[in-house]
Amino acid sequence: MSDNNENWLYTISPKKRLIDLNFKEIWQYRDLVLLFVKRDIITVYKQTILGPLWYFIQPLFTSLIFTLIFNNLASIPTGNGVPAFLFNLAGITSWNYFKLCLTGTSDTFKKNQGIFGKVYFPRVVMPLSVVISNLLKFGIQLLVFICFYIYFKYFTDDADNVFPQFEIILLPVIIILMGLLGLGAGMMISSMTTKYRDLTFLLTFAVQLLMYGSAVMYPLKYFREKLPNISWLVEYNPMAVIIEAFRYMTLGQGEFSINKMLYILIISVVMFLLGLIVFNKTERSFIDTV
DSSP, rough: OOOHHTTTTTTOOOOOOSSSSOHHHHHHHHHHHHHHHHHHHHHHTTTOOGGGGGHHHHHHHHHHHHHIIIIIOOOOOOOOOOOHHHHHHHHHHHHHHHHHHHHHHHHHHHHTTTHHHHHHOOHHHOOOHHHHHHHHHHHHHHHHHHHHHHHHHOOSSSSOOOOOGGGGGHHHHHHHHHHHHHHHHHHHHHHHTTTHHHHHHHHHHHHHEEEEEEEEEEESHHHHOOOOTTTTTHHHHHHHHHHHHHHHHHHHHOOOOOOHHHHHHHHHHHHHHHHHHHHHHHHHTTGGGG
């Protein structure tokens, strides 16, 4: 018996630790992660006419509509010398990555119950693959933002006061924190939807409300001036802090401080760990309830 045990490639045992994230096992399944990433990227726009062009169309049209409604119609300012379209595109680009990570991982158990019930692999690789595939989509939309930045900066007179700040070197940190935040929240929602299906319908509505409370289409300073009594709702929203920091790094407009960076770091790590704990606990018994 002992000789046979020495020949096993993997040993599956019940998880006992509260926080269980086996990096070695995830690395062993890296080919599966890449397969899921490839599936997410290719199948999303399969059998569509415009295909990958939707990666460009969605943020551009959303930014255009925000510009018409919030800036032209409602006259919401965007800061000194910042084109409204570029302001909104910066907000949409950063918001989209968080939103896609959240919504993409929030139905992990329900969406994959068939494969989860048939074969073993670390379940956490599924939401991880969603975050990685969305990182590629974020890269494409960031490239679109850079192209429009160059256009407004060097081919128009509308962005003379727009300059990237030195703090842009922290942009990778911001991106990682957005991924952690979306992954943690998504894993928690995915675990809860195995019992409470109402959350599936509530999620779309909640994400839409959260966008309005995340300073995507207005500066945090403007909200604070107009609604000082409830400004804390936006000021303590981690995504509002991230979007303000993203605008500050890329456009020089917004709010940024090391204390706020530490705040979103703590919130993101805590959210991820809570999501991981709930996810690991749910994966042991979800197949009986989903």
